[in-house]
Amino acid sequence: ENVPRTPDKARQLSKTAMLQRSQDFAASARSYLYACRIQWEAVEEGEMGATLEELRWYMASYASVKAGELSQIHRNYARSRPYYMAFFRLVQEDDPLWSRMRGLINPMLSYYWVNAWRELGLNSGGLGQNTTSPAEIAVRAATYENQELSRLWFEMTQDLAEVNPGLLRRVANQIRLTRNDSPVYAQVADKIEQMLMV
Structure with missing residues (x-):
């Protein structure tokens, strides 16, 4: 004191x-x-x-x-979510904080989404490593055969859309650029963009 x-x-x-x-x-x-x-x-x-x-x-x-x-x-994934949300609410693309936090943004988003696998006790298959982009993780989660995971990812992504729509817009654009020939990738990008219109 x-x-x-x-x-x-x-x-x-x-x-x-x-x-x-x-x-x-x-x-x-x-x-x-x-x-x-x-x-x-x-x-x-x-x-x-x-x-x-x-x-x-x-x-x-x-x-x-x-x-x-x-x-x-x-390993308390659900309890960590409000802290991820606080980070993403503070770090917006049009804010000076964005450039200071640039190196943390993609890793935070990757961990946030990979935690959906962990929360459900599923093997993420190496996702969340430094080589996996948030766009790739989003596509894998949205199209995963386990519907419970897809639902949880969708819920977590809707929460993110409420606090940082600009970040999700960037992810949707990255998905389209990554595999612009893939209808599956286009569907995931569309799904994310629909969340932003609500």
Whole structure:
């Protein structure tokens, strides 16, 4: 409680959280959450250099590591979804946060969708590795023979459409570009675009 409530302290905690991220999701989440609290108080107090943009960056970073902690460590896929949604709500294409978070966007989306397989106890067959694009995962999920998986993917994707339609529009475009000769790919892209019209 005797920690200074300054933007510098929040930045320091954020740097610590970034270093912790690859080794300890839980510790990283705590550091980011504390950075959020300190930055929020600094913004509220009108501290010099305290910006809402930095606060939003800490919040998106916190949401990403908390989603990782819940899904990758605790295997609580359903409980991780609100954190994925918070990340995608904050990181919009027309926002300055997009360029800062660019390297996390596709991995977050891939993990979000691959978690549908994990939540149902299904083998994802290597999906979610760095080589698999979100567009490819979307096609596999939407056309998977297990209807329960397809339903869950559809529900998760509708949730995503509500918070970040621009990201889904990009995925639909990527699906069309990936296999523009495939009617199956075109159907999945159409399905995603229909979600955006609701």
